Amino acid sequence: MRYFKLLFLLLCSTAFTFTAHAQANYTKIENYKVYYGVAKHFPQEWMILRQFDNYDKNYVLLVNPQTLETKTDESSFYQITPMTMLQARAFFKNTPYQNALAKAEKQSVMIQDAGIENGMPKETGISLTADLCPSHRPLDRRIFTDIIAEFKKVEHPVPIALSITGVWMRQHPDDLEWLKKLQADHEIYITWINHSFTHRVSLKAPLKENFLLEPGTDINYEVLETEKAMLKNGLLPSVFFRFPGLVSDQQLVFRITDFGLIPIGTDAWLAKGQQPQSGSIVLIHGNGNEPVGVTDFINLLRSKTQAIANKQWLLYDLRESVDDEFEGKD
Structure with a gap:
């Protein structure tokens, strides 16, 4: 059974690779x-x-x-x-998708980093996620050029998950087109994560009243307008959602899963000094606001050059990482 599932995933991945630009x-x-x-x-x-x-x-x-x-x-x-x-x-019931939703709901009580924090712990490698929050700075393109350079001989296209906001799409059309071209040229394969439309944030409010927990937030607008903006820009929404600031409460988590979306956290926010382990969902910011985290990731890549060449340290598609982790679980 496992063989047929892997064959199916391979066929789906291959078909999607050649049609992603379409x-x-x-x-x-x-x-x-x-x-x-x-x-x-x-x-x-x-x-x-x-x-x-x-x-x-x-x-x-x-x-x-x-x-x-x-x-x-x-x-x-x-x-x-x-x-x-x-x-x-x-x-x-009991499909990987429903099991992942249920797991995210069980981890909903935390004010920060609720949701799925890691994927396949038995694998040697990580799932890379980069957040594109609203920013006046340009896209940090080093992330993409460096992973392509490091992995081009062993993984092609290179998988990456991008958490995108509606405001970033509106502010950075040239950067968005550059990313779409990388995907169309089969250099990278992008899983697009909903990161809310406005990414509301206050520098003064406590966490329990900040980001999407800010009073007056219209969660329907934040979720659905982002999906519409994705579709209008030729992006395919995934089933994943990342909370701005990784901040939520139990009620908000259930609001997101009621949209059919799986909250994705992280166990390795590099700019905060968290070190990735096997199966980690790594978080960096690609919007130009977190050069330290990007530099840390590039240094991590360079330290793994030989392991990458030997296919002993790889990047994993977030969908398949979560899928495999929750296959067959109650």
Whole structure:
């Protein structure tokens, strides 16, 4: 069974690699809404997360509960059964996607770093995540040029997960196009993580009233407008969400999982001196505001040059890392 799963993931990864650049730009999105259910197109059953219209056609955003792969497609291609979120989660019970949602909810009481903090502890390597919070500074392109240079002989394209905000997309169109070109040229493979639209933050407020916990925050806007901005820019939303500042409370975590999104934390924020272990989800900031963390990561890469060459230290696709960690768990 494990062999067939790995073969399926390989085929999906290969197919996605060659079509990633073809993700549609939905330039006239209307009626974008949360919508749950099952979409069946033999032999695969997908879970529906969103529904929207674009130029008089109806589309759905889907997730494969076994692989955490997402895609958008015309709803008319599927046999659709509408459900509530609870019904859909029960229908896909014990899949890696539902197990990851449940694990994130169990770790929801922490004010900081709730959610999934690491992936495959048995693997030698990490899942790299870089946050793109609003910033007047340009993208720190060293991250991408250096990982491509280090891994080009052993991993191609190189996987990276980017937590992106709506404001950053609006402020940095040239940097966004540069990233999209790297993906289209098969240099990197990006998992796009929702990081909220505005990334609200106060320099004075306590954590319990800061970031998305700030009174008056419209969480529907923060989540759904970011997804719409992704789709309009030709990016494919994943099932992951990263809290701004890694700050949340239990109620907010459940609000996010009610959107069908898996909160992703970190056990290795490099700029804070946290050292990555096998299977770590590493956090750096790629928005130009955290050069120390980027430098630390580049130094980490250089220290692993020989291990990388021998395929003993690799970067892992965040989807497959979380998928493998939660496969078959109750």
